[in-house]
Amino acid sequence: MDHFIQLVFSGLFVGSFYALVALGYSMVYGIIKLLNFAHGDLYMVGAFAGFTVLSAGAGVLGGGLLALLAVMLVAMAATGGLGVLLERVAYRPLRSAPRLSVLITAVGASFALEYGIAVAFGPNPEVYQMGVSDGTLNVLGARLTYAQLAMTAIAVVLMITLDTLVRRTRTGRAMRAISQDPKACLLMGVNVDRVISRTFFLGSALAGAAGVMAGVYYGKIDFLMGFVIGLKAFTAAVIGGIGNLRGAVLGAVVLGLLESFSVAYIGSEWRDVFAFGFLILFLTVRPTGLLGERVTERV
Amino acid sequence: MNDESTLRAGEEPLAYAGAVEERGPANVALGGRGVATPAASGRTTAGRALSGVLASRWLGPCVALAALALPYLNSSTYVIQIAVDALIFVMLAVGLNIVVGYCGLLDLGYAAFFAIGAYTSGLLSTRFGWPLLATIPVVVAAAVLGGLLIGGPTLRLRSDYLAIVTLGFGEIIRITANNLDVTGGPNGLYGIPGFGDFGLRSDIALYWVTAVVVCLAVLFAGRLGRGRLGRAWRFVREDEDAAEAMGIHTYKVKFAAYIAGAVFGGIAGVLFAAHQTAISPPSFNFLWSALILMAVVLGGMGSTPGVVTGALAISLLPELLRGAENWRYLIFGLLLIAVMIFRPQGLLPARTGEARRRGRRVRGGAS
């Protein structure tokens, strides 16, 4: 039983990382129907932005939770800004272009970000100099570290903040409206461009936050770290019903749990085969994802 | 989600783009280059000359001749090596063009069929000693089977989901090849024989075999696209519901495109196995699928000359940038963005030639 609970915890923890990245995927898809392939790389850039801040302010910042939050805020602002820039430079000029062209720009942007970082920081992995406490505690016989708890808590807070933002604010309402009917929004005087920029900012900032969290928790960052998690987040977003925010989180948690259990019972080398195989079977049974159609609200 | 916002992968612009266009000049002021005017309007003389060349019936034979004559111009090992790589890539791009360009199905795991072809022929030739030529029927069968397995349940899905399902399929094939012993695990299969050297230098012999096969494949794909089935594909791509209403069995038609693409990929895999002599899972990763797709879109979806050009560019560009190390993929990425911004319909889009032909067809009372 404690073994079972341990697997659940591992799955939830990994799932919360997937969720932060999947949210950005889903938001952008919901509003402009674009699969932003560079999204995973924004996560990577976030990790490197945090690394730069940490290295520059090593003496000043110290090592507590407050320092972590400060670094995260700077990194979120940086990746958010980068996301807006990306949309402005690479995606906005292509709005009237065939849909696949934009996809290609996104792949191009992904290459440019990855290798831009490789050129700037060198291909060697970098190590975060910020340690997190080693303390652990036992929950129902399973082992949890304080670091894991802190990370999960931060992720949950971020998700709730986003959810509130989308549900309660004017911008959030505009986002939902655009995803429903962009044409009507223009007629109603919504500044579509500005809302799209804000969507990119939010999604990218979340990915950046996840990047810093990964850097702090795992300790190692490299320029290709965004690729695998980008793929997984994409899968999670689709399982949840792409374009649906709560669906993205749900999908991420489901994916995290699935992976955790498949590693234990099938073997880690078959994990991705299992995850993608499940995805294919699942989509043939429920093509719109877990929350794809039931919920009308979309961002 | 209502129908208007469900967009098919094709020529159709983003949902609100239409709305943005209605706003007209105000938007240009707001969004800078917000509205790209379709390239068709205001074509220059140079553009007209280019489209004249593209529509010429001599273009295909001239390119084929150039391809076949290459070893007379430069026969260094390196040139032949990357030329074969490029030709195989052309074949892949032309195959994927059937799926994505003609039929508008977004396939992100096309390398799966490439892998199926390479591994099937590699297995039969190394483990069972078959001559490579004899493996081709089995490869075709295996590719069709793969297409049935993955296309069968998923072609009914919305196009975005099709993208992720095919992506997953590509990863499943690669990881399975990596995990099984019969496929040689992570090291893959090696010592794969060629087609024979016909008394020539072995790499040159393979070059000519590849060149002939790829030329025929390009020709065949082009004809397929112009034929009855090709028109059905385009119809499905432009408007699936209208196509259905006009009596086209859209599911069957999509299936046909998917299977045709699978067979092209499988045969390209055989050529790849013969060329590399050793195949292993890293050759069939997602990056590879993305690059093939990029070639199709960069060249111009649905346009055979465009796709061939795109494939040559994508395949040869990283080689030309060799030595730039990490810079080369950075430049590659930036170039892709730049090309797409300034020519979103691709380098040589299908439109120009097609409009003319369409006009002719109407006059002739065909279709």
Added chain:
Amino acid sequence: MTHIRRGTTAVAAMALGLTLTACGGDLTGDASGGGKSSATLKLGMLTPLTGSSAAIGPYMKDGAQLAVDEINAKGGVDGRKLSLTVEDEACDPKTAAAGAAKLVSAGIDVSVGGYCSSATLPTLSIFDKAHIPMIIPAANSADLLTQQRHNVFLINGTGIQQAETASKFIKAEGSKGVALIDDNTSYSTDITKRTGDQLGLLGVKVAGHQSVTAGESDYSGAVNAVMDSKADFVYWTGYYQEGGLLIKQLRAAGYKGRVMVADGSVDGKLIKIAGQKNAQGVFATMTQTPQTIPGGQGWVAKYKAKFGSEPGPYSTQAYDAVRVAAEAVRKAGSTDGRAVTKALEQIDGFKIFSGPLKFTIQHTLTVGGFDILVVKDDAFVLNK
């Protein structure tokens, strides 16, 4: 449309005619490079400069360059200067094959590269056709040798030799259950498989075998499996990037047993990533390096002075590959591939980092030269 087809057929027929008349020219002979000059001895190296293993390339390149400069400073080989051409293999078979072809066309005399086994395999036939001897510094899969090409030499210890050293040590440590973890690449699975076999022969229980995916950050699945299997010894055979994370996560999960890593993980970064505290006492199987052999510090100092960074994985092997190539050419008295191959087979007692060099009949090192290292403070030192 029929016009097009007819046109193409005619063109194809013409081309075939041309082909037949051209027989006997350059197109029928052996593949060979553009003009081999006798003024310089050209060495070529394939190493990953982009892609997931891009971090390794500079280490190998600098190691080789150091040897080239040293030999040139002493007047070269029989008056010929050495030159080194480096091409990217990206750990990708297609890129590697194209790179090999480029090196052949550039007219290199000896290949001193090869990092990823799966990327090196397709280059074998290309170098073989051009009769270029290959001294492979890093790739060490047994699959490289099963085709019995006469021109392929491995100067890195093989997976079998490493597995032997590892399993003997594990047995001597008295382990009750060993967990083997690899990263599902050929280099890594080769070692785990062979270590598993060896341990079976020695009567040591293998408690579990996991394969993780390189390039990820979370290895809790493998960690959970290790904890469940009650293993008291973990042998990681992948690279340092993942190795560091694995050690960190094992310790965080409360794993108290011993950990050993294979040569791909022997890098200061492993200790940094795992955290110095977690990495203390981690063992490693490694060929002898300047850091561990007496008098090697001078070499490290030279390397650092030249390139401004510590040598890394395979710097020494790349350095040795160049020296062995130069030695073989000197002995052969020519750069002819067959003569150099013969000279390589006859080399006996030439000093390289792993000990006196003599190739076995399979063209591997007679003495693998694997030692057990242990992490002490912030470095790997010889385990005594």
